[in-house]
Amino acid sequence: MNTILDVKNVTMKFGGVTAIDNLSFSVEKGEVYGLIGPNGAGKTTIFNIITGVLYPTEGKVLFEGKDITGTKPNRVVSKGVARTFQNIRLFKSMSVLDNILIGFDSYANYSYLEAIFRLPRYFKREKEIRDKAYKLMEVFGIDIFADNRATDLSYGNQRKVEIARAVATNPRLLLLDEPAAGMNPNETAQLSNIIHKLKSEFDLTILLIEHDMKFVNAMCNKLTVLDYGEKIFEGKPADAIVDEKVISAYLGDFKHA
Amino acid sequence: MFDFKRFIRNIVLILATLAFIYYAQKSMDSYNLSILMNIGIFAILALSYNLINGVAGQFSLEPNGFVAIGAYFTAILIIPPETKLDMFALVDPAPIVASAHMSFLPAVLIGGFAAMLVAMLLALPVFRVRGDYLAIVTLGFGFIIRIFAINNPEYTNGAMGLNDIPEYANFIWIGTIALITFIVMIHIIYSKYGRSMKAVRDDEDAATAMGINTFKIKTLAFMTSAFFEGVGGGLLASMLTTITPDQFSFLLTFQLLIFIVLGGLGSMSGALFASILLGWGLEKLRILDENITLFGHDFGAHPGLRMVVFSIILLLMMLYARRGVFGDRELTDIIRDYKRKKLESKK
Numbered sequence: 345m346n347t348i349l350d351v352k353n354v355t356m357k358f359g360g361v362t363a364i365d366n367l368s369f370s371v372e373k374g375e376v377y378g379l380i381g382p383n384g385a386g387k388t389t390i391f392n393i394i395t396g397v398l399y400p401t402e403g404k405v406l407f408e409g410k411d412i413t414g415t416k417p418n419r420v421v422s423k424g425v426a427r428t429f430q431n432i433r434l435f436k437s438m439s440v441l442d443n444i445l446i447g448f449d450s451y452a453n454y455s456y457l458e459a460i461f462r463l464p465r466y467f468k469r470e471k472e473i474r475d476k477a478y479k480l481m482e483v484f485g486i487d488i489f490a491d492n493r494a495t496d497l498s499y500g501n502q503r504k505v506e507i508a509r510a511v512a513t514n515p516r517l518l519l520l521d522e523p524a525a526g527m528n529p530n531e532t533a534q535l536s537n538i539i540h541k542l543k544s545e546f547d548l549t550i551l552l553i554e555h556d557m558k559f560v561n562a563m564c565n566k567l568t569v570l571d572y573g574e575k576i577f578e579g580k581p582a583d584a585i586v587d588e589k590v591i592s593a594y595l596g597d598f599k600h601a
Numbered sequence: 602m603f604d605f606k607r608f609i610r611n612i613v614l615i616l617a618t619l620a621f622i623y624y625a626q627k628s629m630d631s632y633n634l635s636i637l638m639n640i641g642i643f644a645i646l647a648l649s650y651n652l653i654n655g656v657a658g659q660f661s662l663e664p665n666g667f668v669a670i671g672a673y674f675t676a677i678l679i680i681p682p683e684t685k686l687d688m689f690a691l692v693d694p695a696p697i698v699a700s701a702h703m704s705f706l707p708a709v710l711i712g713g714f715a716a717m718l719v720a721m722l723l724a725l726p727v728f729r730v731r732g733d734y735l736a737i738v739t740l741g742f743g744f745i746i747r748i749f750a751i752n753n754p755e756y757t758n759g760a761m762g763l764n765d766i767p768e769y770a771n772f773i774w775i776g777t778i779a780l781i782t783f784i785v786m787i788h789i790i791y792s793k794y795g796r797s798m799k800a801v802r803d804d805e806d807a808a809t810a811m812g813i814n815t816f817k818i819k820t821l822a823f824m825t826s827a828f829f830e831g832v833g834g835g836l837l838a839s840m841l842t843t844i845t846p847d848q849f850s851f852l853l854t855f856q857l858l859i860f861i862v863l864g865g866l867g868s869m870s871g872a873l874f875a876s877i878l879l880g881w882g883l884e885k886l887r888i889l890d891e892n893i894t895l896f897g898h899d900f901g902a903h904p905g906l907r908m909v910v911f912s913i914i915l916l917l918m919m920l921y922a923r924r925g926v927f928g929d930r931e932l933t934d935i936i937r938d939y940k941r942k943k944l945e946s947k948k
Contacts (some may be wrong), residue, residue: 361766380653395810417809418809418811418812418813418815421811421812422812425810426810427810429806429807431809433804433806433807434804434807435799435800435803435804435805435808436803436804437799437803437867438799438800438853439930440797442799443792445607445796446796446797446800446808446811446813447797447811449793449811449812449813450812451786452793454792454793455806456794456821459788459789459792459793459794460785460788460789460790461788466792467603470793472602479879485683491721491937491938491941498859509811510810510811513812522702522834592707
């Protein structure tokens with residue numbers, strides 16, 4: 345059993361609009377799997393279905409062989425799926441460190457009363473998660489910003505904080521929604537290094553949405569191309585760029601133009 | 602995490618505060634003492650209101666309802682049974698009301714727990730949906746409590762209210778409980794629960810995506826607020842010695858809202874600071890309502906001038922410090938940031 349995520353015949357309708365049409369794909373353990381397609385193809389909708397924000401009209405989502413369709417978003421996280429957002433959504437009044445500590449929430453298993461009365465377990469767990477958070481921030485190179493407000497950081501660094509925060513929840517599957525968006529080539533290169541490091545250090549499987557084809561080519565083992573909610577291609581990135589259907593989805597159909 | 606130096610510093614601060622409370626109770630005149638007791642009650646209420654409204658970011662208008670619950674429970678429990686029989690003029694008190702009697706501390710705690718229980722019942726439907734429903738529900742709840750108190754004279758003596766409440770609440774009680782409230786709030790803020798509450802305030806979707814059960818966190822914040830508001834209500838009842846349903850109108854909530862906005866939504870040090878400043882300042886501004894004599898010329902008395910000056914101060918606050926005196930940070934965070942910036946500029 346090496347399949348970690350199995351999306352089975354998922355259809356999502358919003359009123360009369362079919363956003364996802366009978367989509368199936370599966371992600372193997374340890375892969376970096378790409379999900380690409382033009383704007384409005386339904387990529388983020390798929391993320392929302394996997395993470396439990398939306399309930400699909402039809403179909404199922406299996407994670408490690410178990411049905412997680414319609415599980416509440418916060419329960420999906422505890423099962424081992426974490427995500428980032430397309431438009432960065434950090435906790436804006438909090439420091440970088442506190443943002444990351446939020447990710448360790450379930451690890452710090454002291455109770456409300458233990459926090460109020462400051463019992464030993466509070467100190468023990470708080471110290472542990474602080475050490476873990478600093479270690480994680482070092483991997484991303486953001487430990488120097490620990491005490492800064494998260495929103496004071498540059499765009500690229502905010503992205504890193506968001507990914508680090510997701511990794512802190514100790515997932516086995518990480519969903520990245522356009523991680524390289526708004527980054528300069530330099531930052532994008534850094535990001536791919538980090539993703540490779542994450543994969544080996546934290547034993548992660550990654551499903552990512554991206555528009556930067558160079559980045560996708562370098563990162564992904566396999567990808568699915570969506571257009572108007574339908575799968576038009578599945579396979580290796582190198583084959584995708586020469587596929588006729590994919591080209592026409594992005595650039596329009598030359599033959600009938 | 603466990604910092605011995607900070608621990609010693611905190612112990613010293615707590616002991617100094619307790620010493621001041623004891624000193625004030627023993628040697629201050631009754632006028633100054635009553636100002637201090639007012640400040641203490643306001644501090645308890647503002648601190649707890651700040652938890653749900655400022656820290657967890659759930660706009661709520663509940664304090665008057667919970668304060669009323671705490672006040673009535675405590676009052677009924679500490680008034681001696683024979684006094685109650687004389688007092689209930691409209692109808693005879695219900696047997697359970699007539700016979701219930703206990704000492705002060707358990708009565709105050711029961712007031713707190715009663716408010717907390719009601720908060721839980723309110724939270725179950727309200728926090729299942731998002732949006733400003735909490736404000737509407739709690740606003741209505743305040744009115745319901747008042748009408749309940751007026752229309753059930755066998756429990757509350759109706760619109761006449763309860764009087765002859767034993768005056769147990771001195772400044773030692775009020776000051777110590779205010780201190781405990783402050784410590785509990787700070788302990789909540791600097792724990793994973795406080796962080797989760799702030800996360801829910803900043804971005805509820807992202808908080809859910811981090812695995813936070815937002816319903817549970819909001820309910821916890823609401824119940825904690827309710828508990829301390831109930832306790833504050835009990836102390837208030839015993840301090841004033843009489844309570845009527847009209848005392849717990851929406852104006853009380855409104856006043857507390859001014860406190861926490863002035864101090865900075867989400868800042869416990871801010872709420873404490875605002876309670877002290879406004880509790881003391883509003884009393885001192887009373888000279889404005891009296892006859893004013895300047896340079897030998899008598900300007901006569903202008904009743905209401907106090908509130909005009911108070912409003913002008915609030916207006917200036919909102920113009921120049923829109924996010925309150927402390928913003929959403931604690932005093933210690935501000936000092937730490939200041940030190941860090943100074944260190945950085947030196948380099």
